[in-house]
Amino acid sequence: MLAKRNPFLYAVQRGLFYLLVLVIAVYLLFPFAWAVLTSFRKSGDLGLSPFDFIFHAQTTFSNYVTVFTNDSFIRGLGFSVIAAVGSVALSLLIGSFAAYALGRFRFPGKAAVLYVILGVSVFPQIAVLGGLFLVIRNLGLFNTPIGLIFSYLIFTIPFTVWVLTSFVRDIPGELEEAALVDGATPLVTLFRVLFPVMMPALVTTGLLAFINCWNEYLFALTFTSTNRTVPVVIANFSGATQFDQPWGPIMAASIVVTIPLIALVLIFQRNIVSGLTAGAVKG
Template sequence: MRKHTPLQLLGQVLFWVIVVVVLFYVLFPFYWAIKTSLTPPVDLSRTALAAFPDSITFQNYVDVFRGQPFGRNLLNSLVVAVGTVLISLVLASLSAYALGKYRFRGKTALMYIILAVSVFPQIAVLGGMYSSIRALNLYNSTLGLMLSYLIFTLPFTVWVLTSFVREIPNELEEAAVVDGATPLQTLVQVLFPVMGPALVTTGLLAFINAWNEYLFALTLTSDDRARTVPVAIGSFSGASQYENPFAQIMAASVIVTIPLIILVLIFQRRIVSGLTAGAVKG
């Protein structure tokens, strides 16, 4: 049996200490949200700092859907996120095919512009976006939110898919051209099946960004029934102006977070492989 030196043992101990600290830092807020959501409101102030609640109730989850259209808000978030992902993937696939497989003047500059747009602060374009949405009569609408969300989802999907398309062997495209396929047929029938992992990855990450977005949803909606869940949770109010419904807020946060956790756990391998696509070659 191989013996470890004291320095190696110290390194292993430090490694696992760091792992435990990171896991605690990441998982503890979610545990505290679940614990608070299961605590009766009357006991919350008394046992706020307790590690475990004295009693457990699911009434907070029921109350989330009472008094406010939280079910409608969930549906709005789902429609907006799915719609944003579909529009982003369609436009990004066409753009990535052109940027990854064709040479034209200004291509490098265009890629840098796309990268710059992806890191542009939302607050800088909020005023112009608000005026545009009002002018298009899309205020308080899911379509207005979809179009506004494309500002941060589309550049990201274009950049990732372009890196992936660039690494697809040219022989596949050349074989399709020899068979008489048009560029659109080549993209749909030949490249799309190969781009599956990248499409899943970029689509899932775009979905998470659209699902969690708050600033645009707050600015471009005023009707409670048109809001998405982040804004709806932020507008929860208690029975009086002096009461904050912490238990209901935590219950709503858990409801909103669980689907994302499930999606990430299912597609975690595809996320890693999709993000690292094109990282070896330039």
Template sequence: MMTIQRTDQVVKTTVRPTVVIQSVLFTVLLLVIAAYLLLPFVWGVITSFKPASAIFEGPAKMMAAPWTLDNYAQVFAYPGFYKGLLNSTIVSLGAVLLSLVVGVFAAYALGKYKFYGKTVIMYVILAVSMFPQIAVLSGLYTMIQQAKLYDNPLGLIFSYLIFTIPFSVWVLTSFVREIPNELEEAAMMDGATPLQTLIQVILPVMGPALVTTGLLAFINAWNEYLFALTFMSQNRTIPVVIANYSGSSQYETPWANIMAASILVTVPLIVLVLIFQKNIVSGLTSGAVKG
């Protein structure tokens, strides 16, 4: 009878010094980037809780100053703040919904159909999205005046479509291209029309992409300032309202109140990102890896 004896060999691995150094340097780089990105926001939060008189006394004295909620109370007491929030919500949601409707149909056509001039259209969309706002401001102002949409949220919504539609079409087209063609073929075999295929088959699959595109477009519309300042005089959006905050005199700028208002209007965006973070990651990474 043979006896087979098993011997376990322990393999010792040594970590190279270069690997450790690279890991340390990478960690330090991440910390520096995080500090660079988060420090302005953290400083703004701290400033919003400090008295206005302590802001210009230097960092040490400002940090030693007492914390207070007076700045937030003054912001909530300002009647134009609520009106600005309402106008921003209406304009941003309107622009996002219209851009998503147009973007879905355009992305389906550009992503799934072959036709002459398709590549040119895609490059034109990309070029339009890169145009600076100031380049189209005068012509757009004339159009809005002639359409009698000045100081009208509808006019501001249509002006925002200049940058929300190209962005939505470009992102959604990249997503639609990665949807398997077998889904369309199965729908056509069942007698579905192209419109039915889009609404009943393609659209449900585009959920993560729609959330990602809509949220990013909403953030751009929510923070937009130039068009809102130019096309609105009474029904101003919240960025213009905050920028026009005035102090006790024309020579005083209430920085503490501005910081408090800025934090308040940023909180909804942070909450939306936290709620839809899984959809955002899924929408941004879709199509990156092909199975």
């Protein structure tokens, strides 16, 4: 109120606010912009000063040509898609059933199950790496998409169950009651009544789980030897000599694997916003 009564103070506050927004935007976008710029520069230009690197270095598409002619990178893209999509699909399916049971039904040990799920989700990957490696190797799943999907479920299922359970609790119970009156079974109610209502939460949870699987490195490095995912393939890029680090192709590959994530976020933007704000206001 005081700021609105004083035009000068109000203008200063608005100016400081927009300056803060600008600083945050530059801080968040600068690394990505620099990566894009580096992907269009030759390796020899990396030693230039920042001013010359931005304005005077020659633009080239050779880094992207190198990336798309790399058979390992193309195979890694396909392997990453299979592993990420498979993990997300199974996580959403299992997580939906678990969330429906934990959010709607009362049974002994319900709180303990929720605490176990939360405890599993906070464990670092390195803590389960040794035991999980033995399980995957003994099952004959080493270096296979199924083995990688199985390992990714370790952190995607707890995440999806916890998020979807909170969402299911906020769905009005009248929807289920109406379906039960019409003779629907709990399974039919879940698929035909609750799933359409849960779609924003499913999209949001699935996209976040997909990003985690797409960018995962430790499990992909440990449980594969030849069928590597994109993060491992990019980390193994090598130059002409052992002392040459091909930053141009690395940045180009990083941009290529980031574009699908940006596209998914833009396509499902409305669903993501609805899913994140669901349950924030009641009544």
